[in-house]
Amino acid sequence: MAKQLPGVDVVLVGFGWTGAIYAEKLTNAGLDVLALERGPWRDTTKDFATTFAQDELRYYWRHGMFQEASQSTVTFRNNSAQTALPMRSWGSFLPGNGVGGSGVHWNGQTYRFLPSDFVAKSHNEERYGPLPEGMTVQDYGVTYEELEPHFDYFEKICGICGKAGNLKGDIVAGGNPFEGPRSDEYPNPPMEMTFSQDRFEAAARNVGLNPFPVPSANMSRAYVNPLGLQLAPCTYCGFCEKHGCGNYSKSSPQTTIIPALMKRPNFALRTDSEVLSIEKSADGSRTTGVTYVDTSGESFFQPAEIVVLCAYPLENTRLMLLSQIGKPYDPRSGEGVVGKNYCYQVMSGATVFFDKEYTNSFVGAGALGMAVDDYNGDNFDHSGLGFIGGGYIACYTTNARPIESHPVPEGVPGWGSDWKQAVQANFLKTASVGVHGASMAHRSNYLDLDPTYTDRHGRPLLRMTFDFTLNDRRLSAHLTPVAEEIARGMGGREVVVGERKGSYDSVPYQTTHNTGGTIMGTDPQTSVCNRYCQSWDLPNLFVAGAGLFPQNAGYNPTDTVGALAYWSVDAIINTYLGQPGPLVQT
Amino acid sequence: MFSPTRRKVLKALLFGGTAIAAPSALYAAEYGRGEGMPWSPFRGQPPYHGTLEASFFTPAERATVAAICARLIPNDDGPGATEADVVTFLDRQMAGFYGRGQHWYMQGPFLEGTATQGYQSEHPPAQLYRHALVALDVYCRNTYEAGFAELSEDRQDAVLKGLDEEEITFAKVSAKTFFDLILKNTIEGFFADPIYGGNRDMVAWRYIGFPGTRYDYRDFVGHDGARIQLEPVSLMGRSGWNSP
Numbered sequence: 001m002a003k004q005l006p007g008v009d010v011v012l013v014g015f016g017w018t019g020a021i022y023a024e025k026l027t028n029a030g031l032d033v034l035a036l037e038r039g040p041w042r043d044t045t046k047d048f049a050t051t052f053a054q055d056e057l058r059y060y061w062r063h064g065m066f067q068e069a070s071q072s073t074v075t076f077r078n079n080s081a082q083t084a085l086p087m088r089s090w091g092s093f094l095p096g097n098g099v100g101g102s103g104v105h106w107n108g109q110t111y112r113f114l115p116s117d118f119v120a121k122s123h124n125e126e127r128y129g130p131l132p133e134g135m136t137v138q139d140y141g142v143t144y145e146e147l148e149p150h151f152d153y154f155e156k157i158c159g160i161c162g163k164a165g166n167l168k169g170d171i172v173a174g175g176n177p178f179e180g181p182r183s184d185e186y187p188n189p190p191m192e193m194t195f196s197q198d199r200f201e202a203a204a205r206n207v208g209l210n211p212f213p214v215p216s217a218n219m220s221r222a223y224v225n226p227l228g229l230q231l232a233p234c235t236y237c238g239f240c241e242k243h244g245c246g247n248y249s250k251s252s253p254q255t256t257i258i259p260a261l262m263k264r265p266n267f268a269l270r271t272d273s274e275v276l277s278i279e280k281s282a283d284g285s286r287t288t289g290v291t292y293v294d295t296s297g298e299s300f301f302q303p304a305e306i307v308v309l310c311a312y313p314l315e316n317t318r319l320m321l322l323s324q325i326g327k328p329y330d331p332r333s334g335e336g337v338v339g340k341n342y343c344y345q346v347m348s349g350a351t352v353f354f355d356k357e358y359t360n361s362f363v364g365a366g367a368l369g370m371a372v373d374d375y376n377g378d379n380f381d382h383s384g385l386g387f388i389g390g391g392y393i394a395c396y397t398t399n400a401r402p403i404e405s406h407p408v409p410e411g412v413p414g415w416g417s418d419w420k421q422a423v424q425a426n427f428l429k430t431a432s433v434g435v436h437g438a439s440m441a442h443r444s445n446y447l448d449l450d451p452t453y454t455d456r457h458g459r460p461l462l463r464m465t466f467d468f469t470l471n472d473r474r475l476s477a478h479l480t481p482v483a484e485e486i487a488r489g490m491g492g493r494e495v496v497v498g499e500r501k502g503s504y505d506s507v508p509y510q511t512t513h514n515t516g517g518t519i520m521g522t523d524p525q526t527s528v529c530n531r532y533c534q535s536w537d538l539p540n541l542f543v544a545g546a547g548l549f550p551q552n553a554g555y556n557p558t559d560t561v562g563a564l565a566y567w568s569v570d571a572i573i574n575t576y577l578g579q580p581g582p583l584v585q586t
Numbered sequence: 587m588f589s590p591t592r593r594k595v596l597k598a599l600l601f602g603g604t605a606i607a608a609p610s611a612l613y614a615a616e617y618g619r620g621e622g623m624p625w626s627p628f629r630g631q632p633p634y635h636g637t638l639e640a641s642f643f644t645p646a647e648r649a650t651v652a653a654i655c656a657r658l659i660p661n662d663d664g665p666g667a668t669e670a671d672v673v674t675f676l677d678r679q680m681a682g683f684y685g686r687g688q689h690w691y692m693q694g695p696f697l698e699g700t701a702t703q704g705y706q707s708e709h710p711p712a713q714l715y716r717h718a719l720v721a722l723d724v725y726c727r728n729t730y731e732a733g734f735a736e737l738s739e740d741r742q743d744a745v746l747k748g749l750d751e752e753e754i755t756f757a758k759v760s761a762k763t764f765f766d767l768i769l770k771n772t773i774e775g776f777f778a779d780p781i782y783g784g785n786r787d788m789v790a791w792r793y794i795g796f797p798g799t800r801y802d803y804r805d806f807v808g809h810d811g812a813r814i815q816l817e818p819v820s821l822m823g824r825s826g827w828n829s830p
């Protein structure tokens with residue numbers, strides 16, 4: 001039997017990026033907030049000091065800060081005819097664990113989705129006619145215009161470094177001319193670029209594209225955010241993605257929110273506490289709180305007036321399924337919602353090998369890059385192309401740590417003398433041009449509970465059924481040659497193209513941009529949450545994170561994740577608290 | 587903005603010694619409640635370094651593994667796995683949490699999966715090595731009447747190629763899975779920080795021009811394609827820095 005604890009106003013399940021956002025706003029509004037976090041406490045001085053943060057083996061290859069698969073993992077298969085097997089060790093994506101979540105070891109590439117991304121179904125149908133059979137793309141139910149102030153605020157909390165391309169409708173030179181209108185310039189100027197970005201920029205311009213500096217959460221200068229917290233200039237150490245920052249130079253919950261939060265008497269955080277289920281009242285009309293387990297295996301019932309799921313899309317979906325909230329998605333009938341529209345990201349690219357010039361890619365940062373958006377979203381005419389959506393194409397200088405990154409030209413074997421010498425000859429001389437493609441929802445890609453494999457508490461693992469769709473493949477086949485063309489214009493000796501081939505492979509790292517499963521929308525028959533990220537079933541349950549995305553756009557998710565969290569918490573404070581109940585009537 | 591009355595009520599419930607249980611601090615930690623960022627001395631999480639007592643490989647296994655690594659990353663125009671002491675790295679890895687698969691999900695049933703489903707062996711890395719090394723020895727003795735370590739380099743390469751291209755298979759474990767794993771681990775040992783026993787004296791970093799664990803390149807951002815040459819540094823510093 002779970003021990004009963006005293007109640008709080010709000011319980012947050014998970015304390016990463018979204019947990020920190022909800023906690024800050026809700027405590028500021030006077031509520032008593034408790035965050036329950038599965039992993040340990042983590043902060044800069046203790047856990048990623050500059051005396052040991054730069055450890056590639058420990059943090060990436062031995063998963064120093066990620067969730068341990070032994071705790072819980074997902075099972076995976078490409079299609080429902082196969083038997084899903086557990087990901088015994090993480091590969092394609094790396095779920096975070098501990099205070100700060102993945103916000104500790106993200107890159108900080110901080111893009112807004114395009115206005116058309118939020119209305120992907122209605123926009124594309126209006127322009128190109130009905131979506132093909134099986135494509136379950138939907139509108140968000142919230143628009144870019146509504147989210148704009150929240151994008152702006154999240155970017156100020158983070159101190160994002162970039163250049164506006166569209167200020168209140170005016171196109172500004174040097175920025176991204178395709179972006180939605182911004183109410184304000186970025187809080188900080190773009191990072192200083194290196195040789196590879198300079199070459200990319202010139203090559204992209206040459207073929208008539210519009211390069212702009214990637215909006216970065218790695219600081220271009222010292223910055224004080226709206227909560228009074230200070231960030232320091234990035235030192236381009238190159239140990240950014242998959243690592244914590246020892247310099248206070250990367251925006252994370254630790255650097256931008258938590259120190260302010262920890263001073264507030266109405267906030268508490270319990271670490272090493274894994275939430276097992278969301279509890280419902282006897283009549284099933286609301287949640288009463290959550291049950292969690294500590295590291296001794298003892299379980300507790302934590303009552304709360306409001307519960308917010310901030311546990312990352314995969315765990316948010318699993319908790320809803322385990323707690324039997326909302327109708328599970330059934331791919332055969334297409335009915336049900338929880339687990340529906342799981343999407344990912346469609347990556348491909350080209351590597352440039354230089355002869356004389358040195359790219360010195362160890363001088364880098366997680367979000368140091370130049371990009372073009374000419375082929376993203378609906379920024380180009382899709383008539384007759386047979387797909388919707390697109391992606392950005394970027395040249396980042398990041399991750400040039402030698403275990404992870406030692407590219408060799410075409411035809412070099414995988415080991416032995418020839419391999420070793422090719423690694424040596426090219427290590428300081430490569431640049432990469434990547435396509436960051438959208439992933440459109442399809443009826444056959446979804447999440448549910450595995451019938452066989454369980455976690456250490458004996459509860460079913462989440463099962464992922466996913467493969468790249470026809471839309472994904474056509475999109476990638478259309479955009480990869482553009483990346484190749486830019487790469488060929490960068491002045492190297494050789495270009496090796498990495499096409500998107502075959503089925504989705506869960507082994508090589510791609511991105512930790514898992515989306516869907518708890519999608520938002522306009523209709524309880526087709527979505528889990530309403531436009532305020534509130535559960536259609538239990539009005540005092542809110543859901544955060546990229547699980548809300550009905551499909552994934554051609555960008556990294558976190559700016560949109562942050563904006564949605566601020567939008568939702570605003571609705572809680574300004575509307576829900578005055579009149580607790582559904583914020584959208586059905 | 588805060589509501590002090592409600593706070594007081596809740597605090598009374600939490601700390602007032604009522605019948606309601608509070609979670610034990612031993613098994614979960616509680617932070618916040620206005621106390622600011624927690625801090626206590628000696629709470630850093632530096633990596634362990636020094637020689638591990640434990641060693642996993644038997645002398646014969648160690649000789650075979652060293653010979654495999656030496657062919658995967660040979661000594662030719664520069665140092666290879668032998669000079670980097672990759673076998674010591676592997677021995678320590680296999681003796682530790684990685685070799686035991688301690689952080690991996692190792693519950694059954696174990697089924698053969700598709701390539702896109704990744705590692706599905708019921709053996710954690712260290713056990714896989716052990717079984718595969720026995721099978722490799724049997725294969726080499728049957729085929730060449732000598733252990734792998736005693737074969738000529740050409741023959742060693744042929745055997746490794748056979749494993750890589752799935753022409754040689756083992757009965758009990760997958761030869762290909764073993765090959766892929768030892769190749770991955772050898773590359774890790776060659777390029778990881780010397781703190782883990784391989785990349786001795788940073789030979790691999792020096793060979794490719796990687797300056798290691800430096801933390802500030804702001805002076806070099808504008809290199810404009812010119813080579814940046816810097817002596818590497820490891821988490822242990824570097825030889826010239828250490829006191830005698």
Ligand SMILES: Cc1cc2nc3c(=O)[nH]c(=O)nc-3n(C[C@H](O)[C@H](O)[C@H](O)COP(=O)(O)OP(=O)(O)OC[C@H]3O[C@@H](n4cnc5c(N)ncnc54)[C@H](O)[C@@H]3O)c2cc1C
Pocket residue numbers: 013014015016017018019036037038039094095096097098099100101102103105106107108109110111241242273274275276310311312313315367512513544545546556557558559561
């Ligand atoms: C290597 C890497 C690079 C990335 N780079 C970028 C990038 O450049 N740009 C970008 O936009 N995004 C990037 N991301 C994604 C970004 O980190 C996430 O979008 C963001 O952190 C999501 O916030 P979240 O709050 O939903 O989840 P998280 O920040 O991951 O937080 C979830 C928290 O919930 C906890 N939790 C989970 N289950 C439970 C449970 N049952 N009980 C209690 N606690 C639980 C977890 O331990 C975790 O701390 C990257 C991610 C990774 C891993």
